[in-house]
Amino acid sequence: MNELLPEAIAAYIPTLIQLVYLVATILFIVGLKRLSSPATARSGNQMASLAMFLGVVVTLFDQEILTYELIIAGIIIGSLIGIVLAKKVEMTAMPELVAIFNGLGGAASALVAAGEYFRFVGQPFLGQDLLTMCIGIFIGAITFTGSLVAFGKLKGLISGMPIVFPSQKAINALLMAVILGFTAYFVGVGGEEVSLMTIIVISLVLGVLIVIPIGGADMPVVIALLNSLSGIAAAATGFVLNNNLLIISGTLVGASGLILTNIMCKAMNRSLSNVLFGAFGAVGASGQGMGDDENKTVREVTVDDVAVMTAYSKRVVIVPGYGLAVAQAQHTVREVAELLEAKGVDVRYGIHPVAGRMPGHMNVLLAEANVPYPQLFDMEEINDEFSKTDVVLVVGANDVVNPAANDNPASPIYGMPVLNVEEAKSVVIFKRSLNPGFAGIDNELFYKENSSMFFGDAKKSLSSLSVALKEL
Numbered sequence: 001m002n003e004l005l006p007e008a009i010a011a012y013i014p015t016l017i018q019l020v021y022l023v024a025t026i027l028f029i030v031g032l033k034r035l036s037s038p039a040t041a042r043s044g045n046q047m048a049s050l051a052m053f054l055g056v057v058v059t060l061f062d063q064e065i066l067t068y069e070l071i072i073a074g075i076i077i078g079s080l081i082g083i084v085l086a087k088k089v090e091m092t093a094m095p096e097l098v099a100i101f102n103g104l105g106g107a108a109s110a111l112v113a114a115g116e117y118f119r120f121v122g123q124p125f126l127g128q129d130l131l132t133m134c135i136g137i138f139i140g141a142i143t144f145t146g147s148l149v150a151f152g153k154l155k156g157l158i159s160g161m162p163i164v165f166p167s168q169k170a171i172n173a174l175l176m177a178v179i180l181g182f183t184a185y186f187v188g189v190g191g192e193e194v195s196l197m198t199i200i201v202i203s204l205v206l207g208v209l210i211v212i213p214i215g216g217a218d219m220p221v222v223i224a225l226l227n228s229l230s231g232i233a234a235a236a237t238g239f240v241l242n243n244n245l246l247i248i249s250g251t252l253v254g255a256s257g258l259i260l261t262n263i264m265c266k267a268m269n270r271s272l273s274n275v276l277f278g279a280f281g282a283v284g285a286s287g288q289g290m291g292d293d294e295n296k297t298v299r300e301v302t303v304d305d306v307a308v309m310t311a312y313s314k315r316v317v318i319v320p321g322y323g324l325a326v327a328q329a330q331h332t333v334r335e336v337a338e339l340l341e342a343k344g345v346d347v348r349y350g351i352h353p354v355a356g357r358m359p360g361h362m363n364v365l366l367a368e369a370n371v372p373y374p375q376l377f378d379m380e381e382i383n384d385e386f387s388k389t390d391v392v393l394v395v396g397a398n399d400v401v402n403p404a405a406n407d408n409p410a411s412p413i414y415g416m417p418v419l420n421v422e423e424a425k426s427v428v429i430f431k432r433s434l435n436p437g438f439a440g441i442d443n444e445l446f447y448k449e450n451s452s453m454f455f456g457d458a459k460k461s462l463s464s465l466s467v468a469l470k471e472l
Contacts, residue, residue, distance in 0.1 A: 027051035106143025145207030228257025267353035307468035313390035323396020
C-alpha cells in the first residue's frame with residue numbers, strides 16, 4: 001500500500017507508524033492506571049480500547065495483511081460481537097466471559113507465532129526467533145485450554161471440585177520435560193514441522209492437566225494468572241513479529257496479571273504453588289460437616305426483626321458475596337441502604353478482595369447499581385470498624401466471613417484474611433441454606449450467639465426488608 005503514496009509521504013510512513021504506536025502505548029498505560037478506581041474505570045477502559053483499535057488498524061495496514069474491505073469488515077463484525085456480549089452477558093457470568101477472553105488471547109498468540117513459522121517455512125531462521133516462537137506457542141496453548149477448563153468449572157459444565165488422579169504431578173512434569181526436549185531440538189535443527197506440532201499438542205494437553213486439579217474456590221486466582229499468561233504470550237509473539245506495541249501491551253497485561261495474582265494469593269493466605277498444586281478442597285476436612293456437632297444451633301429471624309434492628313441502628317455494614325450476584329440483588333440492596341440512610345443510619349459496604357468469583361467483581365456489580373463509591377470499603381479499611389457497628393448484613397457471602405480463618409487452626413482456611421463481622425453487635429446472614437461455600441467447609445459464623453439467619457433468595461429477602469422498612 002505504501003507504494004501507492006507519493007514518495008515524499010511514503011518515506012515518513014515508518015516514523016508515523018511508530019508515533020501511533022507510542023500514542024497507543026501511552027493510552028494503554030494511562031487506561032490501566034485509571035482502571036484502579038471504580039470512579040475512573042469506565043474512561044480507562046475506553047482509552048485502552050482506543051489504543052487497541054489504533055494498534056490493530058495501523059498494524060494491518062502497515063503489514064499489508066488484508067485489503068481495506070476485509071479490515072473494515074473485521075472491525076465491524078468484531079465490534080458487533082463485543083457489543084452483543086456486553087449487553088447480553090449477565091454480571092454473574094462475567095468471570096466465565098473473562099476466562100474465554102483469556103483463552104482466545106492465548107490462542108491468538110499461539111496461532112500467530114505458529115503462522116509466522118509456516119509463513120516462512122523452508123527459509124533460514126535465527127535460533128532466538130525459533131525459541132521465541134516456541135515460548136509464544138507454549139504459553140498461548142496452555143492459556144487456551146486452561147481457560148476453557150476454568151470456563152467449564154465456573155459454568156458448572158465441569159465439577160468445581162479438584163479432579164486428581166495418581167501420579168498426576170509426575171505426568172505433568174514428564175510432559176513439561178518432553179516440551180523442553182522438543183523445543184531444544186526444534187531450535188537446534190533450525191526448525192522442523194513435526195517437532196512444532198508436537199509442542200502444540202502437548203501444550204494443549206498440559207493446559208487441561210494443570211487446571212483440572214484446582215478447585216472452584218481458587219478460580220479467582222486462576223483467572224488472574226491466566227490473564228497474565230495471555231499477556232506474556234502476546235509479548236512473546238510481539239518479539240516474533242518485531243512489533244513494539246504488541247511487546248509493550250503484552251508486558252503490561254502480563255505484569256498487571258502477576259501483581260493481581262499475588263494480591264489474590266495474599267488475600268487467601270495461600271502461595272501460588274499451593275493454589276496450583278495443592279488440590280484444595282479435594283477431600284473435605286474432617287469434623288467440618290454441618291451435621292457433625294449436634295450442639296450447633298442457629299437462630300432464625302423474620303423480616304420485621306431485621307427491619308427494627310437496622311432502622312434503629314447508628315451504623316449498618318453490608319457485606320455482599322456471590323449469592324448477591326447470583327440473585328441479581330445489587331439494585332435491591334442499594335434501595336435498602338437508601339431507606340436506612342433516610343432514617344439517619346450510617347451505611348457502609350465491606351468488600352473482601354475475593355468477594356464474588358473474580359477480582360473486582362463485587363465493586364463492578366455495586367457500581368452497576370449506582371452505589372456511591374465512598375461507601376465501598378476494602379477489607380483492611382472496614383475490619384477495624386466492625387466493633388463499632390450495630391448490625392452487619394451478610395448477603396450471600398460465606399467463606400470470606402468465616403471466623404474459623406482466625407481462630408480454628410484445624411480449618412483448611414486458617415490464616416486466610418477474612419472480614420471480622422462477628423465483632424459487630426449483631427450479624428444477620430442472608431442465605432438460602434446452611435450449605436458451605438466454595439471452600440466446602442461449614443461456616444462457624446452461623447452458630448455465633450450474635451448471629452441470625454434470614455433464609456431465602458437474596459433479592460426476595462431484601463425486597464421484603466425494603467417493604468418492612470417503608471412500613472416501619
